[in-house]
Amino acid sequence: xxxxxxxxxxxxxxxxxxxxxxxxxxxxxxxxxxxxxxxxxxxxxxxxxxxxxxxxxxxxxxxxxxxxxxxxxxxxxxxxxxxxxxxxxxxxxxxxxxxxxxxxxxxxxxxxxxxxxxxxxxxxxxxxxxxxxxxxxxxxxxxxxxxxxxxxxxxxxxxxxxxxxxxxxxxxxxxxxxxxxxxxxxxxxxxxxxxxxxxxxxxxxxxxxxxxxxxxxxxxxxxxxxxxxxxxxxxxxxxxxxxxxxxxxxxxxxxxxxxxxxxxxxxxxxxxxxxxxxxxxxx
Numbered sequence: 280x281x282x283x284x285x286x287x288x289x290x291x292x293x294x295x296x297x298x299x300x301x302x303x304x305x306x307x308x309x310x311x312x313x314x315x316x317x318x319x320x321x322x323x324x325x326x327x328x329x330x331x332x333x334x335x336x337x338x339x340x341x342x343x344x345x346x347x348x349x350x351x352x353x354x355x356x357x358x359x360x361x362x363x364x365x366x367x368x369x370x371x372x373x374x375x376x377x378x379x380x381x382x383x384x385x386x387x388x389x390x391x392x393x394x395x396x397x398x399x400x401x402x403x404x405x406x407x408x409x410x411x412x413x414x415x416x417x418x419x420x421x422x423x424x425x426x427x428x429x430x431x432x433x434x435x436x437x438x439x440x441x442x443x444x445x446x447x448x449x450x451x452x453x454x455x456x457x458x459x460x461x462x463x464x465x466x467x468x469x470x471x472x473x474x475x476x477x478x479x480x481x482x483x484x485x486x487x488x489x490x491x492x493x494x495x496x497x498x499x500x501x502x503x504x505x506x507x508x509x510x511x512x513x514x515x516x517x518x519x520x521x522x523x524x525x526x527x528x529x530x531x532x533x534x535x536x537x538x539x540x541x542x543x544x545x546x547x548x549x550x551x552x553x554x555x556x557x558x559x560x561x562x
Contacts, residue, residue, distance in 0.1 A: 299377035304397035305338035
């Protein structure tokens with residue numbers, strides 16, 4: 280792969296990709312960006328909503344891949360009166376809530392965009408499946424396509440009732456977004472109102488807020504676009520064959536001392552080595 284990462288090729292397709300983060304996830308985001316570029320022959324326009332943009336630019340410069348900044352749009356998150364519930368003493372920061380405010384930052388002429396968590400990495404080409412999914416999403420009543428993570432049953436009903444979720448609960452680590460509908464329906468303000476409404480019952484941050492608002496009204500995302508490794512901790516090749524986007528959700532990430540022991544962590548380790556040309560410093 281060329282040491283100069285080109286965002287331009289013969290394709291006429293432009294994919295808009297969004298990340299929301301603070302400096303704790305700079306390197307992971309850059310590895311995620313590289314994984315997308317290396318597996319897909321399309322143009323990417325990256326959007327980064329960040330607490331400290333200068334720290335991200337510094338991390339980009341430390342990459343051995345020499346990213347072209349003309350297609351990396353970095354927006355500084357402006358402080359608001361928003362309270363960012365339940366982030367204290369957790370493994371996430373207030374940056375997880377930035378997703379609720381994306382209409383404050385992204386150009387309004389964007390019609391569709393893929394939100395990706397910094398701990399999501401591309402293993403296979405996503406072009407065909409993504410185009411088909413966006414066609415279905417745009418022609419539907421829904422604003423988002425996401426993967427269902429839990430179905431509501433007797434054992435979890437009380438928990439989900441508390442946030443107003445009656446049928447199914449999605450993981451927000453990968454979201455295909457019809458941004459025109461998102462803005463038309465003024466979701467930013469509705470999310471803020473919903474946060475205030477369920478604040479005392481929130482466990483999983485803005486993901487709870489969005490689930491409470493949508494309450495099962497979304498287009499189902501194919502599992503290969505948000506595959507989780509928890510049930511396959513000792514598998515490596517499984518993901519190579521069956522996954523387009525691998526999401527290392529949960530606490531034990533591949534860059535942590537606890538998470539590095541799992542065989543599938545090797546996927547991230549190899550990508551990191553290629554991007555930064557150094558070994559990971561585990562936390």
